[in-house]
Amino acid sequence: MIAAYDPDWPRVFEDERRRLAAALGSVAERIEHNGSTAVPGLAAKPIIDIQISVARLHPLEAYGRPLAAIGYTHLAHVDDDRCPFFHRPAGWPHTHHVHVVESRGEEERRALAFRDYLRDHDRLAREYEQLKRSLAERFDLLDEVAREAYAQSKTEFVERVLARAFAEGY
Numbered sequence: 001m002i003a004a005y006d007p008d009w010p011r012v013f014e015d016e017r018r019r020l021a022a023a024l025g026s027v028a029e030r031i032e033h034n035g036s037t038a039v040p041g042l043a044a045k046p047i048i049d050i051q052i053s054v055a056r057l058h059p060l061e062a063y064g065r066p067l068a069a070i071g072y073t074h075l076a077h078v079d080d081d082r083c084p085f086f087h088r089p090a091g092w093p094h095t096h097h098v099h100v101v102e103s104r105g106e107e108e109r110r111a112l113a114f115r116d117y118l119r120d121h122d123r124l125a126r127e128y129e130q131l132k133r134s135l136a137e138r139f140d141l142l143d144e145v146a147r148e149a150y151a152q153s154k155t156e157f158v159e160r161v162l163a164r165a166f167a168e169g170y
Contacts, residue, residue: 002129002136003046009037013048016096020052023066029053029103034111036132039118043129045136048096051111053103060084063100072098083107092142110162117165124161131157 013033020031035049036042054063057080064074064084072086079085082105086098101107118125135153139146 001045002043002133004043005041006037006046009033009046009048013038013050016048016050019070020050020067020098023070024052024063025066027054027063027066029055030108032112032115034099034115035097036128038115039125041122042118042125043133047094050096050098051108052098052100053105053108054100055103057081057084057100057102067098072096092144113165113170114158114162117161117168117170128154128157128161 010033017031017033021028030051030053032038032051032053033048034051035047036044037046037048052063056062060074060080064086067086068074071088071090073088073090075085075087077085082101084100086100087094088096099107099111101111118128131154135150139150139153
């Protein structure tokens with residue numbers, strides 16, 4: 001389900017950022033609101049996406065245990081070597097997603113460049129919103145396999161925006 005932008009999303013993020021910072025301490029070098037809920041005015045799945053930057057992704061236990069202690073579940077995935085993923089609550093629907101990335105690494109840069117470019121380019125944000133709405137009509141977002149297909153279907157758009165963002169120095 002794609003929901004209209006909720007002006008409360010930044011506050012919800014900030015509340016969770018404080019919880020994450022307290023749980024992770026110095027392990028978290030940076031905690032950022034990313035994803036669609038971080039772009040003012042953009043409709044989105046009502047899930048707060050959070051990017052946590054750490055010095056090293058492995059061992060995963062360094063941040064995985066503190067995240068589990070505050071209710072996050074790790075979803076083992078092929079991308080664990082570059083962007084381990086956690087969510088809460090354990091069951092669907094999720095309210096929060098955490099993507100852990102290496103500080104100053106490519107994944108950190110990509111997510112923030114995409115967010116910032118959409119924040120600065122309203123026409124592209126609207127185009128992204130329309131894409132997400134049309135995909136949400138095609139895919140049952142209650143189904144895990146369909147959610148993955150939904151995410152994959154956005155790849156071409158994301159890569160196009162990132163190419164522009166990087167070319168413009170984001």
